[in-house]
Amino acid sequence: MSNQSSVEIQTEWDIVAARQLGRNVAKELGFGTVDQARITTAISELARNIYLYAGQGRIEIQRLTENGINGILIIAADNGPGIPDIRKVMEDGFSTSGGLGAGLPGVKRLMDDFKIETTLGEGTDIRATKWLR
Amino acid sequence: MNVRIPILKLRDTLIVSIQWELDDQTAIQFQEDLLTKLHETSARGVVIDLTSIDFIDSFIAKVLGDVISMSSLMGARVVITGIQPAVAITLIELGIRLEDVMTALDLENGLDKLQLELEA
Amino acid sequence: MNKQMARYIQENMTEIISNWQEMMKNEKGERSFEVMPAELMDQTSREFAELMTSNLLESHQAYESRLNDFAEKVVRYGWSITFVTKAINHFGEIVFAGMERDGVINSDNLRAFAEEFNKWITPIRDSTIDTYSKTWERTVSLQKIALQELSASLIPVFDKVSVMPLVGTIDTERARLIMENLLEGVVKHRAEVILLDITGVPVVDTMVAHHIIQAADAVRLVGAKCMLVGIRPEIAQTIVTLGINLNEFTTTSTLQRGVEQALAWTNRKIVEVDEV
Numbered sequence: 001m002s003n004q005s006s007v008e009i010q011t012e013w014d015i016v017a018a019r020q021l022g023r024n025v026a027k028e029l030g031f032g033t034v035d036q037a038r039i040t041t042a043i044s045e046l047a048r049n050i051y052l053y054a055g056q057g058r059i060e061i062q063r064l065t066e067n068g069i070n071g072i073l074i075i076a077a078d079n080g081p082g083i084p085d086i087r088k089v090m091e092d093g094f095s096t097s098g099g100l101g102a103g104l105p106g107v108k109r110l111m112d113d114f115k116i117e118t119t120l121g122e123g124t125d126i127r128a129t130k131w132l133r
Numbered sequence: 134m135n136v137r138i139p140i141l142k143l144r145d146t147l148i149v150s151i152q153w154e155l156d157d158q159t160a161i162q163f164q165e166d167l168l169t170k171l172h173e174t175s176a177r178g179v180v181i182d183l184t185s186i187d188f189i190d191s192f193i194a195k196v197l198g199d200v201i202s203m204s205s206l207m208g209a210r211v212v213i214t215g216i217q218p219a220v221a222i223t224l225i226e227l228g229i230r231l232e233d234v235m236t237a238l239d240l241e242n243g244l245d246k247l248q249l250e251l252e253a
Numbered sequence: 254m255n256k257q258m259a260r261y262i263q264e265n266m267t268e269i270i271s272n273w274q275e276m277m278k279n280e281k282g283e284r285s286f287e288v289m290p291a292e293l294m295d296q297t298s299r300e301f302a303e304l305m306t307s308n309l310l311e312s313h314q315a316y317e318s319r320l321n322d323f324a325e326k327v328v329r330y331g332w333s334i335t336f337v338t339k340a341i342n343h344f345g346e347i348v349f350a351g352m353e354r355d356g357v358i359n360s361d362n363l364r365a366f367a368e369e370f371n372k373w374i375t376p377i378r379d380s381t382i383d384t385y386s387k388t389w390e391r392t393v394s395l396q397k398i399a400l401q402e403l404s405a406s407l408i409p410v411f412d413k414v415s416v417m418p419l420v421g422t423i424d425t426e427r428a429r430l431i432m433e434n435l436l437e438g439v440v441k442h443r444a445e446v447i448l449l450d451i452t453g454v455p456v457v458d459t460m461v462a463h464h465i466i467q468a469a470d471a472v473r474l475v476g477a478k479c480m481l482v483g484i485r486p487e488i489a490q491t492i493v494t495l496g497i498n499l500n501e502f503t504t505t506s507t508l509q510r511g512v513e514q515a516l517a518w519t520n521r522k523i524v525e526v527d528e529v
Contacts, residue, residue, distance in 0.1 A: 012157045014157035020154075020186075034433055037188040037219035041227065044190035106191065159513060216434030221474035223468050231474060238443055238476040 006060040007047075009097040011080075015047040018059040022074065025061050029070055029132055038110040039072060039130055045107050046076035046126060054080025054123065064129065074111075080125040086116060140165045140170050146178040146247060147171065147209075150242070152185050160196040167200060171207050178247040179204055182240050184215030194229045201234055210235065210250050214243035254369045256296070259309040261352050262302070269347055269380045270298045271395060276343045280336065289330070299325070307345050308377060324384035328392060334385055338378060345374045405431040405440025411491070415444035416508065420453035428464035437467055439477045446515040447472055450508050453485030462497040478518065482511035 001055050005025070008019040022043040027035045043059060050057035057078025064071040083089055104126075108114040111128040118124040136159060141148045145172060167179065183189075183198070189197075201211045212235045215222075224231065228248075235250070237243035274294065289297070304323050307316045318518060327337055349370055352358045358366045400421065409415045417435055421427075439447060449465065450456065457465075469479035481504040484492075492499060505511045516522050 016154065016156045023188075033187070033217075034222050037217075037223045038226065040188040041190050043186070043222045044192070045227075047191060048190070063251040103191070108227075109226045109228070110223060159483055213474075216474045216476065217474060218433065218440055220431055221436055221471040224474060225471045230470055234474075236476040237443070238440065242445075242476060253486075 006058050008056070008058055009047050009050045010056045012051060015051060018047040019043045021043055022061050022072070025063065026130075029063060029072055031072070031130070031132060032117060035132075039074070042107045042110045042128055042130075043074055045103065046074060046128070049081070049103070050076060050078045054078035057123075066131075069131050071112075071129050072078075074126075074128045076126040076128075076131060077123065082120040082122055082124055083116075084120060085117040086118060090116075136211060138165060138176070140167060142170070142174055142176060145176050145251075146180060147174070147176045147243065148180050150182040150184075150199050150240075152187070154245055155193050155196075156247075157192060160193055164200050164203070166173045166230045168203055168207065171204060171209055175208075177209055177251055179209055179211040180214055180240060180247060181211065182243070183220070184217070184239065186220060187217060189220050191227060194231065195225075195234055198231060198234070203228060210247060212237055212243040212247050212250075214238065254292060254366065255309050255373075256351070257357060258348065258369070258373065259306055261355070261357060262306050262309075262348055265351060266299075266302060267352065269344070270295075270302055270349050271287075272351075273302075273340075273344055274298055275334075275341060276347070280339060294458055297330070300326070300342070301340065305377065307342070309373065320384050321388075324381060324388045328385065328388045334382060337381060337385060341374060341378050341381060345370055354450050399428070405434050407442060407444070408441045409444065410517065412511065413443070413445040413519050414448070414512065415439070415442050415446075416448045416450055416512075417451040418453060422455060423461045425464075426458075427462075428468070431464075432468045432471060436471055436475055439472060439475055442477055445477050445520055447477055448482050448508060448511045448515060449479055450483040450511075451481060451488070452485070452508070455490050456490075457491060457497075459495055459497060462492065462495075462499070466499070466502075478503075480511050480515060482506075482508050 003116060005021060007014055007021055009015065009018065019040045023036055023040045024123065026039045032040065043061075048057070053095050055078075056079065060075040060077070062073040062075070064073050090108070092107065104114075104116070107126075111130050112127040113127075114128045116124070117126075136153075138149060138151055138159065147167070149167065151163075170176070171179070181200075184233050197213070201213075213231075214237045214249075216236060235246060237246050300319075300323060304316075304319045305339050307319050310320075332340075343473055348359070349366075352366070379526055395463065405419060405427075407415050407417045415438060417431075417438070419431065423431070435447065435449075438444065449468070451465070465481065470479075472479045479502070481499065484506055503514065505514060513523070
């Protein structure tokens with residue numbers, strides 16, 4: 001089985017496809033129900049961000065092994081407008097879409113590691129990892 | 134495959150059991166259907182059971198929150214029942230507190246709570 | 254030269270050990286030796302001396318196994334790593350001084366012997382520290398598991414009412430575990446009111462309070478109600494001083510009053526009955 005798979009995000013339906021893929025991989029890796037919910041939710045948030053702000057992009061799910069510990073890596077990549085002020089979007093309660101403002105800080109709390117790289121006019125690349133304890 | 138969520142009426146209460154993962158369209162459709170049904174039936178209470186739902190993201194949470202506020206504007210109290218532990222934990226970690234939302238362990242409890250609330 | 258050193262140590266073992274013990278006892282701020290019974294101290298000292306000569310005489314394998322045994326032992330006895338390092342240095346100093354006094358080491362071979370001593374002591378010190386820290390790490394991780402097993406179970410006390418006693422310091426990892434146990438327990442026992450008893454929590458700072466508030470929020474979402482009980486006077490003081498807002502919480506000082514309140518919430522109360 002390949003340890004990497006991805007979903008192109010173009011429509012709202014692709015958000016559902018992305019989180020289903022993530023949930024299946026999380027289940028196969030042996031994550032418990034709470035972590036499965038955390039991973040699925042994080043993917044849903046990231047996929048929705050792509051759909052809302054970049055129009056299209058890609059969610060990639062990878063299995064990881066580091067120092068004998070398994071994990072799951074979510075990569076959310078798009079070629080959208082980029083994020084002008086990362087500090088601001090990482091603040092709790094900041095949202096430009098009129099959602100509940102959970103957004104990226106929420107995703108960061110759900111996962112173990114969180115990295116974001118963004119360039120104005122070129123796109124955004126977010127990597128979030130959850131380790132199997 | 135745009136499926137509608139069935140809304141049942143029992144005396145003056147509407148009962149909704151969400152049985153599968155909500156996509157955005159279904160969620161919004163549900164919001165409209167529920168408000169229409171409230172208007173038609175002038176029900177005073179709504180129970181939304183989420184026992185089968187294994188995750189809620191901020192979008193679904195927002196739709197639910199909106200449904201509750203809108204229903205209350207139309208004079209109906211909403212109880213959310215059966216939120217799974219994993220779902221509750223993710224919601225809290227996401228930073229979504231769903232304040233002022235009535236909750237109950239299951240449908241039965243929810244109906245009891247609603248009854249008490251409506252009698253008061 | 255190795256043979257000379259080893260022979261000297263073996264011939265003068267008793268004297269070296271007693272000098273060494275004297276030196277170690279004089280180490281300030283170390284209670285490891287004072288609290289040890291004399292018999293155990295003698296035995297440990299002898300094992301230590303054997304370990305020190307082992308890498309002069311025995312095979313590498315025998316030395317490794319002695320080293321592991323010894324490191325495990327001193328971790329268990331609670332010797333600090335500073336104390337262990339000093340023990341090794343002092344042992345070397347005593348042997349060196351003794352050999353100098355007996356004329357085995359003289360001005361002609363001083364430099365060569367100093368080098369030899371260095372080659373003898375340094376690997377022992379390095380590997381002891383290494384083994385010591387590995388043993389220590391293993392002890393810590395075992396304790397961590399023990400602590401997790403100890404963490405938080407939900408105890409049903411009445412129909413619809415459960416208690417979760419929290420004991421010990423709450424860090425982020427434990428807080429997660431507590432939250433999961435708490436919510437699974439609520440659903441499993443169909444509890445409507447949960448009493449979180451923090452009598453056994455030594456410190457409630459902003460972080461701990463934050464975890465407790467989050468847990469209570471999550472409990473509310475699954476459809477139950479949380480009450481914080483067991484608030485000691487000093488905890489009440491720190492909570493207010495830190496400006497932590499627990500206003501949304503029902504809180505009581507004792508578990509007993511909490512139980513009464515929980516019964517009231519579920520429309521029940523405890524009544525005394527006449528003797529029959």
